[in-house]
Amino acid sequence: MERMEIKLTVNGRKHTLYVSPDRTLLEVLREELNLIGTKKGCDDSNCGVCTVLMDGLAVKSCTILIPQANGHSITTIEGLEREDSLHPLQQSFIDHFAVQCGFCTPGMILTAKAILDENPMATEEDIREGLHGNICRCIGYKKVVESIEAVRDGEYKESCGEV
Amino acid sequence: MRFDKYFEPTTVEECCSILKEFGSDAKILAGGTDVVPRLKNKIWRPKAIVGISKLPDIDTIAVQKDHLVLGAGARLRKISLEKSLEKDYKVIMEAAGNVSSMQIRNVATIGGNACNASPSADAIQGLITMGAIAVITGPEGTREVAIEDFFTGPGTTVLNAGEFLLRFKVPAPKPGTGAIYKKFAIRGDTDISIVGVGCRLTLQKDGTIEEACISLAAVAPKPMRAIEAEKLLIGKKLTTELVEQVGEAAANSCSPITDQRATAEYRKEMIRVWTRHAVEEAEVRAKSKLNEN
Numbered sequence: 001m002e003r004m005e006i007k008l009t010v011n012g013r014k015h016t017l018y019v020s021p022d023r024t025l026l027e028v029l030r031e032e033l034n035l036i037g038t039k040k041g042c043d044d045s046n047c048g049v050c051t052v053l054m055d056g057l058a059v060k061s062c063t064i065l066i067p068q069a070n071g072h073s074i075t076t077i078e079g080l081e082r083e084d085s086l087h088p089l090q091q092s093f094i095d096h097f098a099v100q101c102g103f104c105t106p107g108m109i110l111t112a113k114a115i116l117d118e119n120p121m122a123t124e125e126d127i128r129e130g131l132h133g134n135i136c137r138c139i140g141y142k143k144v145v146e147s148i149e150a151v152r153d154g155e156y157k158e159s160c161g162e163v
Numbered sequence: 164m165r166f167d168k169y170f171e172p173t174t175v176e177e178c179c180s181i182l183k184e185f186g187s188d189a190k191i192l193a194g195g196t197d198v199v200p201r202l203k204n205k206i207w208r209p210k211a212i213v214g215i216s217k218l219p220d221i222d223t224i225a226v227q228k229d230h231l232v233l234g235a236g237a238r239l240r241k242i243s244l245e246k247s248l249e250k251d252y253k254v255i256m257e258a259a260g261n262v263s264s265m266q267i268r269n270v271a272t273i274g275g276n277a278c279n280a281s282p283s284a285d286a287i288q289g290l291i292t293m294g295a296i297a298v299i300t301g302p303e304g305t306r307e308v309a310i311e312d313f314f315t316g317p318g319t320t321v322l323n324a325g326e327f328l329l330r331f332k333v334p335a336p337k338p339g340t341g342a343i344y345k346k347f348a349i350r351g352d353t354d355i356s357i358v359g360v361g362c363r364l365t366l367q368k369d370g371t372i373e374e375a376c377i378s379l380a381a382v383a384p385k386p387m388r389a390i391e392a393e394k395l396l397i398g399k400k401l402t403t404e405l406v407e408q409v410g411e412a413a414a415n416s417c418s419p420i421t422d423q424r425a426t427a428e429y430r431k432e433m434i435r436v437w438t439r440h441a442v443e444e445a446e447v448r449a450k451s452k453l454n455e456n
Binding site for chain 2: 001002004021022024043044045048051054057058059060063064065067068111114115129130132133134
């Protein structure tokens with residue numbers, strides 16, 4: 001099939017790619033740009049491990065055709081880390097033991113970022129509602145919610161800078 | 164997943180000519196949350212995919228004097244958070260906000276929810292409850308269809324080959340109107356509805372019901388109105404007995420199936436219960452509207 005030109009800004013870097021339009025954003029991120037922090041789980045938009053931010057909004061990259069992402073700005077888990085520190089959400093997930101096998105974690109953290117970016121005062125209910133589309137099958141959700149609440153409450157501002 | 168061509172028309176005319184050329188071999192892509200899984204699972208094997216996101220005003224959400232315009236490509240999450248809808252079109256926000264997860268609502272569209280024509284679809288319930296009109300365009304020109312006539316069965320609509328959905332027009336509610344959509348599912352929004360009930364009531368100043376609309380989801384081959392239940396309400400004031408009768412009538416009017424989510428008997432019982440809740444809460448909202456005016 002004929003390839004098409006796709007322009008993507010991923011984690012602040014501009015890319016021009018020539019890819020077949022029947023590929024998904026997830027495939028392009030993992031296979032063309034080698035950003036394998038974004039995981040492939042159900043590949044059917046149920047589990048949420050493939051969550052990335054598109055223009056700041058959380059989306060499931062496994063069900064986005066690459067032309068739909070053309071011209072948009074994408075943030076993956078690789079884009080959160082600072083030069084000398086982790087992102088507050090990453091550090092908080094570690095400190096609160098919100099990770100067991102870790103497969104759902106990149107998606108959880110990006111969804112968490114979308115929730116807090118939109119509403120820095122998100123309540124526990126808001127956080128749980130926002131996380132509905134992310135499924136974890138080992139650690140559960142309690143520690144995840146606690147990690148996000150800790151960042152919301154400003155516990156990581158000093159160590160990691162602004163959220 | 165494989166298709167031969169991807170198009171992104173920028174005018175309605177261009178879109179029509181592509182659809183005409185490919186006929187049933189073309190599929191429209193709006194948010195893609197239903198289309199892409201179907202392509203992946205090879206349920207659909209179209210030759211061409213037509214992305215409609217570049218069509219002019221396709222994602223419009225505009226409150227006008229006597230109606231609301233919702234472009235077919237308006238994102239569900241945007242609709243569910245749109246403050247300008249809060250006053251007159253709250254039920255449309257609620258129904259759109261009941262679809263799946265945040266990630267899906269960020270890309271899924273109201274037009275896609277309609278064209279997918281699932282009997283259990285939530286977002287369109289807001290449109291049915293408010294009596295929306297679908298604006299369809301195609302090779303023969305543009306036509307308008309009442310939303311409840313838009314669906315012909317599970318997954319099928321009145322759209323002919325070459326036609327596509329442009330937008331919805333939702334008439335502004337009369338004074339004293341309250342509407343609500345109640346979804347019943349085990350895991351909340353993320354889950355597919357076991358049943359859903361939408362209700363709109365218009366009250367006269369003394370509380371007599373002037374107009375009533377009850378819409379049911381996931382209990383028939385397509386979204387349906389509970390006409391018999393509506394008739395019971397007209398010209399009366401709401402009482403506990405009347406609410407019971409209306410719930411009963413709604414349950415008797417539907418024809419659910421048994422599937423992995425619930426049995427037919429359970430669904431009927433839940434229609435009785437949730438119709439009661441929906442009617443009572445719609446009346447509360449209608450009364451508060453009366454007091455506003």
